[in-house]
Amino acid sequence: MITATGLELRAGSRILLSDTTLRIQPGDRIGLVGRNGAGKTTTLKVLAGEGEPYAGEVRRGSELGYLPQDPREGDLSVTAKDRVLSARGLDTLLRDMEKAQTAMSELVDDAERDKAIRRYGRLEERFASLGGYAAESEAARICANLGLADRVLAQPLRTLSGGQRRRVELARILFAASDVGASGRSDTILLLDEPTNHLDADSINWLRGFLKGHEGGLVVISHDVELLAEVVNKVWFLDATRGELDNYNMTWNRYLEARATDEKRRRRERANAEKKAAALQAQAAKLGAKATKAVAAKNMARRAEQMLASLDDQRQADKVAHIKFPAPAPCGRTPLTAEGLSKSYGSLEIFTGVDLAIDRGTKVVVLGLNGAGKTTLLRLLGGMEKPDTGSVEAGHGLRLGYYAQEHETLDHDASVWENIRHLAPDTGAQELRNLLGSFLFTGEQLDQPAGTLSGGEKTRLALAGLVSSAANVLLLDEPTNNLDPASREQVLNALRSYTGAVVLVTHDPGAVEALEPERVILLPDGTEDHWSDDYLELVQLA
Template identity: 85%
Template sequence: ASESGAGGKAGTTLLLDEPTNHLDADSVSWLRSFLKGHSGGLVVISHDVELLADVVNKVWFLDATRGEVDLYNMGWRRYLEARATDEKRRRRERSNAEKKASALMAQADKMRAKATKAVAAQNMAKRAEKLLAGLDQVQVADKVARIRFPDPAPCGRTPLTARGLSKAYGSLEIFAGVDLAIDRGAKVVVLGLNGAGKTTLLRLLGGREKPDSGSVIAGHGLRIGYYAQEHETLDHEASVWANIRHSAPDTSEQQLRSLLGMFLFTGEQLDQPAGTLSGGEKTRLALAGLVSSAANVLLLDEPTNNLDPASRERVLDALRRFTGAVVLVTHDPGAVQALTPERVILLPDGTEDHWSDEYLELVELA
């Protein structure tokens, strides 16, 4: 939460859920500046730690372990230090209390052997139980999805080719005459300003839309895994279980349950409609579908959006290890560096070039 600044409508309280998702660098910069200058209140949920460091002056931490909300009346960086200090204190207090309780219980056990001391032993045991009951639960380490893309299915030398792709929406031409060939194991980044057609190109390659002209040609053994930034590959009316079953109809129930467990879906959550999941949960479910696909060409549209920092690192590590082909659209320079691309496609012209780290400056602008 934040209450600082001097812009926007006076007295207005803004409620923002992941406001920097899908924004290019210029838009993110503008939004940060606007929020810093906003004179009203601000309640924000975000995985963008730079945004939090810039604009908040209070933090509400929802501690699932203790079932409580902790208020930290300070900025983001000081909050991280204070929370770490609090957790160390809780662990120290709990450790000391457990040692005392253990000693009391041991003494109570000895005293129970004598009938004359049975009441005293019982009182001592109650003291030990009360000592432990009054302690805060220690914060357990946040669970993180275990993400690893599977070994790609065998395929020909060039599993995916596009020739002369053109697409327009009404009178608005997105791009025209785009050619590309995705070789086995190729790593390709697609760059372009907002509206240049990056997402549209992936949708065409993945068969989600048809081009106005040109063709997409499937090579020998092609198996595509498509991740959409808006989670359109999920059936939002169907359950988590139905979605993963649809993604991998030939996989055993035990293997699918194990896979969902790796992505932190267990118990009653398997029956939950996908449309009711949070943004991060939808991302994890969509990624689980990719993992089950044995795809040899991954089409990834902003795969690190909605993820907490720890889960993002797992996705980046999975990208580093994947030996199949990847066509990546992202505003995340870290994702590009993890991919170590060989080529870049610049839209809307469809120009292709060998990758150079000089293009990293364009990633956040794309």
């Protein structure tokens, strides 16, 4: 169980949550929802013990499995398999058993060999108590269902993409949670922030079934409506305007109906408040002309201003980012070309001999299974990495814009304002303030470190940098991840209207349909083909 009392969360001076009590018990499967920037990720971090509340207390009486949005840093030299097995301590046990086996076969001295045999027996007994080879098989099954092939599991974490590392971490958490122990059920509470990111359709379907059957407790942040509809039995709605959390003890579909009813009620209350404010202002204007009524008139005017200020805050919460890519800078016929690109990490070959030419205004989708090198190709084209062989050539007038799915283009230690100044050094300050305002960054939030933003807010900031660049070639790596539905639709509209060239990597079929691509590149072979809707079914598998 997790219990939070008197919880207050802040981002700078902005109150995200005020004097709130939360409880997560076995059997609870809670969907934590709210608009981007409302504080969902911050709430999950604090519940997991990886962030401190401004006020209040969090008590944890269960094992936790926490999946953050951003990949965790750590020892990247261990293999993916060992990272998963470490959830139950099986990785070190297996290594120690291998060492004991080697000693048993190689030692000549009888006493030393007997000592190694006894050590192996103790290790094997401990291994059996943790589930033994059945547990190892269970870990392999979980990994396979999350699209982690044996060759990936054998690789060091440093050779994996951010998406692969995140799936390894998800596999590790689910492996720990599947340990039912003596009670016959798992007591682990899962705290999952966008767990379906980087998963293909089959893996998402499997994950829904796993979470639906989990008995230990769950809080999930997700924009996957089907997952919420199938899994959750409670909904926490984090209201960014009021700094409060509304608790709905019901399924997702019933929550949507209840929420719509609540919103209608609030709109009626808002309209009534506007009428009252208007009446107070009119009465204050009449009384203000009389000296004996001046104090009463001022009080009425002040009450009207307070009512309207509250209504302005409510309207601000309903705003969405206005994303529109500007007209691209002039360029030659083929602003970007690549020839003979190859990339390997150690002995692992990602792809070899990839050629492509990005013509002015062309739209290209890159497809391939997870680990085929889609992100790596964009990083090579964007100059973030160097190819092992081959070259990337800039054509006449190339102005490149790169959106990285892990937000590597942002300086997480710098503020929102410092980031946008770095991304657009030649743009005037007021123009940049207006731009940030259209992406819903205003006031004190401009001074907020980028690393403290939610995943959706980081996406908006990175996209604001692209908008300011007037790029004529956009390299977009999963640009709709972490976005609420309204913000996602804005990105899709921007893609529809953009007249420059785009190279897109995505698992989102809606993004592909909005782009209306002419060509497709299939990795790892680097095969190029004209786009047809026959490829659309591969997008979520890629």
